[in-house]
Amino acid sequence: MKKVLVVDDSLSVARQLEKIISESGDFTCVGHAKNGAEAIKMNHTEDPEIICMDMNMPGMDGLTALRTLSVMDKDVKVVMVTSLGGVGDKFTEALKLGAKNVISKPFEADNVLRILREL
Amino acid sequence: MAVKFFGQFLVERGVVSSEALLNAINLQDKNNLKLGEMAVTMGLISQADIQRAHNAQMSKDMKLGDLLVELGFLTLVQLNDVITRQKNTHLYIGEALIQVGALTAEELQKHLDAFKADQAEYVSNGIELPIASVNNKIWEMTADLTYKMVTRVLDLKFRAGKCTLGSTIPPNFMLAAMDLSGDVEARYLISVSEGLQKSIAKAILSEESVDNEPIEVLEDTVMEFVNVVCGNVAAKASQMGVIMNINPPVSIHPSEHGLPVPDGHTGLCFPIHIEDGDTMEMMLLIKN
Known part of the structure; x- marks a missing residue:
């Protein structure tokens, strides 16, 4: 099973994503980071294959963390999960920084799993 | 979605x-x-x-x-x-x-x-505001998208009340707020009762009961609803040529007297009457 790290300051979103991931049968959730700085640390300790990361978080935001992760770890695949997905500039910046896809909130479980399976 | x-x-x-x-x-x-x-x-x-x-x-x-x-x-x-x-x-x-x-x-x-x-x-319908502002279209869209998200995300039936000007944010069980910046500056707030907080938590967490959930999770679901609405408002605003940045949401517990609208701001109140008789309120504190 592929290891997934969830990064979101919202407890409820983390709960939703962890449930979707753990019930999929294809993925296992290795942890929950609450901001970009924690994500970078947990990427080192948990070695996930996929990171599902919010953009708008207190402390280090998702795009800043993505910039660092894309330099530090060429193997990890990052998918942004954000309410800002429909903002063209944010979406394009995420792809340019190396995000594999951008999922808009509110999200549907089927859509999240389809995108994770296509990575 | x-x-x-x-x-x-x-x-x-x-x-x-x-x-x-x-x-x-x-x-x-x-x-x-x-x-x-x-x-x-x-x-x-x-x-x-x-x-x-x-x-x-x-x-x-x-x-x-x-x-x-x-x-x-x-x-x-x-x-x-x-x-x-x-x-x-x-x-x-x-x-x-x-x-x-x-x-x-x-x-x-x-x-x-x-x-x-x-x-x-997500095509906007007409909403009347009691103010004349160059950004009226943005605030009308914000209210309209809030109503649509109440239906789509929370699955609540409601009737939208008339928008009014306010000098005080009325007291309620909790408020979730998000600051908007960029081409427009405002604070977006949602005010909910204890019962509505649970209804929102059930919808966001996809759970039938949230009675055993810790208070921080219940509050977080209201903040996440505000985050989802404001993120989508920012997306719609960008389609209208307006840059809108959002900040992480916060929760507020107002006193029994409510909260005054800060100086230099216009307070717009949008009552949302829920089918079961409860009321939530969306408010915009727009910097003049």
Whole structure:
């Protein structure tokens, strides 16, 4: 099973994503980071294959963390999960920084799993 | 299920790759010249003229085109010619995707139809505001999108009350707030009762009962609802040419007297009467 790290300051979103991931049968959730700085640390300790990361978080935001992760770890695949997905500039910046896809909130479980399976 | 732009819709559905979309965006960037660049390409002004107009923009809050006319670098007729040329040569993302070989014309039309159907529920309906502001369209859209998210995300039946001006934010069980910045400055708030907080938590967590959930999780679900609404409002605003940044949401517990609207702000209240008799309120504190 592929290891997934969830990064979101919202407890409820983390709960939703962890449930979707753990019930999929294809993925296992290795942890929950609450901001970009924690994500970078947990990427080192948990070695996930996929990171599902919010953009708008207190402390280090998702795009800043993505910039660092894309330099530090060429193997990890990052998918942004954000309410800002429909903002063209944010979406394009995420792809340019190396995000594999951008999922808009509110999200549907089927859509999240389809995108994770296509990575 | 959210406000999207066409390129995102295609990537999210796996119709085109993110690499193909970035190629198409790069092609757009090369083709779709800014007003000053277009005027230079048409031989009407020089790069030095643009630089002088940009310098003048530091002290004057005017669009580049209007400044180029005021400074005598362009006539009004020439400015209109430049704008017309910009419109006539604009490369849309769908056309750019065809040019980079990611889509055929037939596929484009099919996916455009699917995109319009997907986004139809986010087309704004008319809402009357008791103020006259240059940003009224943005605030009307904000209220409209909030109503649509109450239906789509929370699955609550409601009736929207009349928007009123307010000097106080009425007391309630909790408030979740998010600051909006950029071209507009405001604070967006949602006020809920204890019962509505649980209804929101059930919808966000997809749980039938939330009686055993810790209070921080219950509060977080209301903040997440505000985050989802404001993120989608920012997306819609960007489609309207307005830059709107959002900050992480916060929770507020007002005193029994409520909270005063801060000086220098206009308070707009939008009551949302829920079917079971409960009321939530959406408020905007708009910086004057």
